[in-house]
Amino acid sequence: WSICGEDGVSLGEAVREQHGKDESVHRCRPPDVVVFPRCVEEVSALAKVCHKHRLPIIPFGTGTGLEGGVGAMKGGVCFSLRNMEQVLDLHPEDFDVTVEPGVTRKTLNAYLRDTGLWFPIDPGADASLCGMAATSASGTNAVRYGTMRENVINLEVVLADGSVVHTAGKGRRPRYSPGKSGYNLTNLFVGSEGTLGIITKTTLRLYGIPEAMVSAVCSFPSVQAAVDSTVQTLQAGVPIARIEFLDDVMIDACNRFSSLSYPVTPTLFLEFHGSEQSLEEQVKTAEDITQSNGGSDFQWARDTETRNRLWKARHDAWYAALALRPGCKAYSTDVCVPLSRLPQIIVETKEDLIENRLTGPIAGHVGDGNFHCLMVVDPNDPEEMHRVHLFTERLARRALAMDGTCTGEHGVGLGKRALLCEEMGPVGIQVMQSLKDALDPNNLMNPGKILQREEP
Amino acid sequence: WSICGEDGVSLGEAVREQHGKDESVHRCRPPDVVVFPRCVEEVSALAKVCHKHRLPIIPFGTGTGLEGGVGAMKGGVCFSLRNMEQVLDLHPEDFDVTVEPGVTRKTLNAYLRDTGLWFPIDPGADASLCGMAATSASGTNAVRYGTMRENVINLEVVLADGSVVHTAGKGRRPRYSPGKSGYNLTNLFVGSEGTLGIITKTTLRLYGIPEAMVSAVCSFPSVQAAVDSTVQTLQAGVPIARIEFLDDVMIDACNRFSSLSYPVTPTLFLEFHGSEQSLEEQVKTAEDITQSNGGSDFQWARDTETRNRLWKARHDAWYAALALRPGCKAYSTDVCVPLSRLPQIIVETKEDLIENRLTGPIAGHVGDGNFHCLMVVDPNDPEEMHRVHLFTERLARRALAMDGTCTGEHGVGLGKRALLCEEMGPVGIQVMQSLKDALDPNNLMNPGKILQREEP
Numbered sequence: 001w002s003i004c005g006e007d008g009v010s011l012g013e014a015v016r017e018q019h020g021k022d023e024s025v026h027r028c029r030p031p032d033v034v035v036f037p038r039c040v041e042e043v044s045a046l047a048k049v050c051h052k053h054r055l056p057i058i059p060f061g062t063g064t065g066l067e068g069g070v071g072a073m074k075g076g077v078c079f080s081l082r083n084m085e086q087v088l089d090l091h092p093e094d095f096d097v098t099v100e101p102g103v104t105r106k107t108l109n110a111y112l113r114d115t116g117l118w119f120p121i122d123p124g125a126d127a128s129l130c131g132m133a134a135t136s137a138s139g140t141n142a143v144r145y146g147t148m149r150e151n152v153i154n155l156e157v158v159l160a161d162g163s164v165v166h167t168a169g170k171g172r173r174p175r176y177s178p179g180k181s182g183y184n185l186t187n188l189f190v191g192s193e194g195t196l197g198i199i200t201k202t203t204l205r206l207y208g209i210p211e212a213m214v215s216a217v218c219s220f221p222s223v224q225a226a227v228d229s230t231v232q233t234l235q236a237g238v239p240i241a242r243i244e245f246l247d248d249v250m251i252d253a254c255n256r257f258s259s260l261s262y263p264v265t266p267t268l269f270l271e272f273h274g275s276e277q278s279l280e281e282q283v284k285t286a287e288d289i290t291q292s293n294g295g296s297d298f299q300w301a302r303d304t305e306t307r308n309r310l311w312k313a314r315h316d317a318w319y320a321a322l323a324l325r326p327g328c329k330a331y332s333t334d335v336c337v338p339l340s341r342l343p344q345i346i347v348e349t350k351e352d353l354i355e356n357r358l359t360g361p362i363a364g365h366v367g368d369g370n371f372h373c374l375m376v377v378d379p380n381d382p383e384e385m386h387r388v389h390l391f392t393e394r395l396a397r398r399a400l401a402m403d404g405t406c407t408g409e410h411g412v413g414l415g416k417r418a419l420l421c422e423e424m425g426p427v428g429i430q431v432m433q434s435l436k437d438a439l440d441p442n443n444l445m446n447p448g449k450i451l452q453r454e455e456p
Numbered sequence: 457w458s459i460c461g462e463d464g465v466s467l468g469e470a471v472r473e474q475h476g477k478d479e480s481v482h483r484c485r486p487p488d489v490v491v492f493p494r495c496v497e498e499v500s501a502l503a504k505v506c507h508k509h510r511l512p513i514i515p516f517g518t519g520t521g522l523e524g525g526v527g528a529m530k531g532g533v534c535f536s537l538r539n540m541e542q543v544l545d546l547h548p549e550d551f552d553v554t555v556e557p558g559v560t561r562k563t564l565n566a567y568l569r570d571t572g573l574w575f576p577i578d579p580g581a582d583a584s585l586c587g588m589a590a591t592s593a594s595g596t597n598a599v600r601y602g603t604m605r606e607n608v609i610n611l612e613v614v615l616a617d618g619s620v621v622h623t624a625g626k627g628r629r630p631r632y633s634p635g636k637s638g639y640n641l642t643n644l645f646v647g648s649e650g651t652l653g654i655i656t657k658t659t660l661r662l663y664g665i666p667e668a669m670v671s672a673v674c675s676f677p678s679v680q681a682a683v684d685s686t687v688q689t690l691q692a693g694v695p696i697a698r699i700e701f702l703d704d705v706m707i708d709a710c711n712r713f714s715s716l717s718y719p720v721t722p723t724l725f726l727e728f729h730g731s732e733q734s735l736e737e738q739v740k741t742a743e744d745i746t747q748s749n750g751g752s753d754f755q756w757a758r759d760t761e762t763r764n765r766l767w768k769a770r771h772d773a774w775y776a777a778l779a780l781r782p783g784c785k786a787y788s789t790d791v792c793v794p795l796s797r798l799p800q801i802i803v804e805t806k807e808d809l810i811e812n813r814l815t816g817p818i819a820g821h822v823g824d825g826n827f828h829c830l831m832v833v834d835p836n837d838p839e840e841m842h843r844v845h846l847f848t849e850r851l852a853r854r855a856l857a858m859d860g861t862c863t864g865e866h867g868v869g870l871g872k873r874a875l876l877c878e879e880m881g882p883v884g885i886q887v888m889q890s891l892k893d894a895l896d897p898n899n900l901m902n903p904g905k906i907l908q909r910e911e912p
Contacts, residue, residue, distance in 0.1 A: 093687065094794040136640075149640065150606055165883045172879070174792040174861050175824050180592055180647060181861045182868055182876050182906050183888045184605065187643035196639075208693045231549065237664045237731075239695070275693075278734050336630040338550040368631050405630050405637045412638055420638050423628070427621045431895065432639045438894035439887065450638050 031072035048162030061131030067413025073448035101130035136191030143367030156201035194446035210273035216298035242271035250361035257320030258313035337404030370408035487528035504618030517587030523869025529904035557586035592647030599823030612657035650902035666729035672754035698727035706817035713776030714769035793860030826864035
C-alpha cells in the first residue's frame with residue numbers, strides 16, 4: 001500500500017534531521033540535474049556520461065514510494081522516465097505484455113480493457129509498473145495473484161556502466177523462465193530499489209478478467225475474530241482475491257472521509273473473483289467462517305459502482321487518516337508476520353499506540369500477514385515525532401521477534417536500513433553488499449538506499 | 457521432469473568425450489573425496505577446510521538431476537547431504553515447514569500425511585527438496601502451484617568460505633518476504649545449481665490437500681488440437697492442477713510398458729483439484745473445450761488407485777521410452793516456449809526427429825509451455841550420438857527463436873552452458889559471472905557448471 005501524496009514525509013529522514021543524528025541524511029534532498037530520456041539508448045548514453053564522471057544516478061518513476069527511495073542523498077542526476085510511456089508487445093494469447101517505465105498500472109489496465117485481460121497487482125497508488133518492479137510492490141490483490149516477484153517475466157535494465165541487460169534474455173517471455181536459465185537475474189533486480197540498475201522495460205504476466213466479482217464488508221466484535229476469520233478462510237482454500245483489515249480507528253476515519261456508515265469495530269473488506277458458480281461457493285464458505293467468529297452479516301457490493309466506491313474508500317484511507325488531525329502529516333509504516341502471529345501483533349500494537357498517545361489507524365493486507373500503521377503526526381512537534389520514531393522501531397522489532405520482516409511492502413529505502421541489518425544478520429548484509437559492489441563498484445546507482453555502507 | 461535412473465547419460469558429456477572436442481569434460485567424473493556431514497556446523501567446518509586448501513566443493517542430494525550437475529569436473533570434495541534428514545519447524549497454521557537436504561519430496565509428504573497439508577511440486581523423481589531448490593525444479597503440478605521459485609520462503613546456505621547465510625534472515629517465514637527486505641537472496645540461490653553455496657535448509661510453502669481430485673485422459677486427432685485445448689483451458693481460467701501432453705510415440709511406449717490401452721494419438725493427461733462443486737465446473741469447461749477441438753470423451757480416473765496408476769505411467773515414461781530400444785540409453789532434453797508457439801515447435805520437432813531417424817518420444821508440461829524429448833540412443837554408435845547432439849542443439853535454437861528458453865526445467869549444468877550464452881547474450885552472462893565471482897571468488901563451488909569460464 002504505497003499511496004503517498006504531497007503530504008507524505010519520510011519519518012526516518014525527518015527525525016534524523018531534527019535530532020541531528022546523521023547529518024548526511026536529509027528530508028526531500030533534490031538532485032543536481034533531472035534528465036528526461038525518451039528511450040533505452042538515451043538512458044544508456046546518459047548513464048555512460050554519469051559513469052565517466054562518477055555522478056550518482058537516481059531513477060524516478062512516479063515518486064509514490066514511501067521509504068525515501070527517490071531522494072538524492074549525494075546529489076547527482078535524477079533519471080525521470082516519464083517520457084518512456086509505450087505499451088509494447090502485447091501477446092494476449094500468451095498472457096504477457098511489455099511496458100516502458102512511464103506506464104502506470106491504471107494506464108496499462110485502460111489499454112487492456114478490450115482484451116479481456118488485466119494486470120491485478122494494485123499497491124493503491126497509480127504507480128509506474130517499472131517502479132513497482134523496482135520496489136517489488138504487492139497490495140490488496142496479492143493474496144490471490146502474488147506480488148511483482150511472481151508476475152515479472154523479464155526486465156530490461158541499464159547498468160551502472162551504461163550497458164543494457166535483459167534479465168531473462170532479450171525478448172524472452174516463457175511462463176516460468178526465471179531461475180532455470182542460469183542465475184535468476186529477474187528477481188535480483190525486482191526489489192532492488194534502483195540500487196543495481198535502471199529498469200527501462202518490464203515484461204509482465206497478465207490474467208483473464210474474472211467472469212464475476214463481488215465485494216463484501218463484515219464487522220467483528222474483536223481484532224482476534226477478524227484475523228481468525230482471515231486465517232480460517234485461507235486454510236479452507238478459498239481463493240479469495242482481497243481480504244483487507246481495518247481497525248476501529250481506521251473504519252471510523254473512512255466513514256467520515258468517504259461518507260460511509262459502517263459500524264466502528266474491527267472490519268474486513270473482502271472480494272471474490274471467479275465464475276458465478278464458484279463465487280457462490282467461495283462466499284458461502286467465507287460467510288460460514290466469519291459468522292462462526294461472531295462477524296456480522298455481509299454487506300454486499302455487487303455492482304461495479306458500489307464495488308468501486310468501497311475500494312476507493314479503502315484506497316483513500318491515507319487521506320481519511322490525515323483528515324483525523326488537520327494540519328498534520330502522515331507516515332505509513334508496515335511490517336509482515338506469519339499469519340498465525342497477526343492477532344497478537346495487532347493487539348499489542350494497538351496497546352502501544354494508546355499507551356504512547358499516538359494516532360495510528362491500522363489497515364492491512366491481512367491475507368499476506370502484512371499490515372500498516374498510518375501514523376498521523378505533527379511534524380512541528382519534535383517530541384511527538386520522536387515518540388513515533390520509537391514506536392515504529394518497536395513495531396518492526398515486534399515483527400522480527402515473531403519470525404516476520406521489518407517491511408511488508410514498502411521496501412527498505414532510507415527508513416529501514418538499520419532494521420534490515422537486524423533482520424538479515426551480518427552475513428546476509430555482507431552478501432547483499434558484495435552483490436552491490438559486483439554490479440555497481442563505484443556506488444553510483446541510487447546511493448545510500450537499502451544498504452548503509454557509504455563507500456566501498 | 458527429471459527422472460534419471462542409472463541408465464541416464466549426459467549427452468553433452470558423452471558426445472564431447474567421444475568426439476574429443478573438449479578434453480576437460482568427462483562423463484561420470486568422480487570426486488576425490490566424499491564427505492557425509494550431519495549438521496550445518498559440520499558442513500561449514502568442512503567448507504572452511506576446502507576454502508583454505510582451495511578444494512572444489514560439489515554438493516550432492518539424490519543425484520537425480522539431468523544436466524551433469526553433480527560431476528566433479530575438477531575433482532575435489534563431494535558433500536553428500538543424505539545424513540541431514542530432519543523435517544524441522546512444521547507450522548501447519550502458517551502453511552510452512554523447514555527441511556534438511558536429506559529429505560525428499562515423498563518423505564516430506566509422508567510426514568505431512570496427517571496434517572491435511574502437502575507440498576505439491578513434483579518433478580517426477582523422488583528428489584531432495586534442497587536439491588529441487590538448487591535446480592529450481594518444477595514438474596507436473598507447476599501449472600497450478602508454481603515452481604520452487606514461488607514456493608521457497610527461506611534458505612540456509614553455507615557459502616564458499618564456510619560462512620552461513622539465511623537468505624531471508626534466520627528463522628523468518630513470512631508468506632511473501634523475499635524481495636522486500638533488501639535484495640532477494642532466496643531466489644538468487646534457488647536455481648544456482650550448487651555454484652554459489654551449499655543449501656543446508658529449505659523453508660517451504662505448503663498447501664491444503666484439495667477436498668477432491670480427479671484425473672482424466674483425452675485423445676486428440678492432432679498435436680495442434682491437443683495443444684489448442686491446453687491453451688484454451690488456461691485462457692478460460694480453469695485452475696487445472698496438471699495438464700500433460702504425450703505424443704503418439706510416447707503414448708504407444710506407455711501403453712506397452714504400463715499395460716495400458718489408450719489410442720495411439722496425441723494425448724492429454726489432466727488432473728483437477730478443488731471442492732466437489734468447483735471440480736464439476738472445471739471438468740465441464742475443460743470437456744467443452746477438448747470436444748470442440750475434436751478430443752475424445754474423457755476416460756476417468758476418479759479413485760485414488762486408478763489415479764495413481766495413471767500418474768505412475770506418466771512418471772514411468774522414461775522407462776517406457778527406454779524399453780522401445782532395449783540396450784540403449786536415454787537422454788532427456790527439454791525446452792520452454794510461450795504457450796502460443798507450442799503447436800508449431802512440437803510439429804517441427806517431430807518432423808526433425810523423423811527426418812533424422814531418431815527415437816524421441818515427446819512428453820511435457822504443456823501448461824507451462826515446457827516439453828521434453830526423451831531421446832533413446834545407442835551410446836556405442838558415435839554417428840547416432842552425433843545426430844542426437846545436433847538435434848538437441850537445433851531444438852534449443854528453435855525454442856530460442858520463438859522467444860523461449862533452452863532449458864525448461866532441467867537447468868544448465870554442463871550440457872547447456874553454450875546455449876545459455878546464446879539465450880542470455882554477453883551482458884547477461886557477464887552479470888552472472890560477476891555475481892559468481894562476488895560470492896565465490898576462487899571458483900570452488902561446483903566449478904564448471906552453468907558458466908563456462910574456467911577461472912576468474
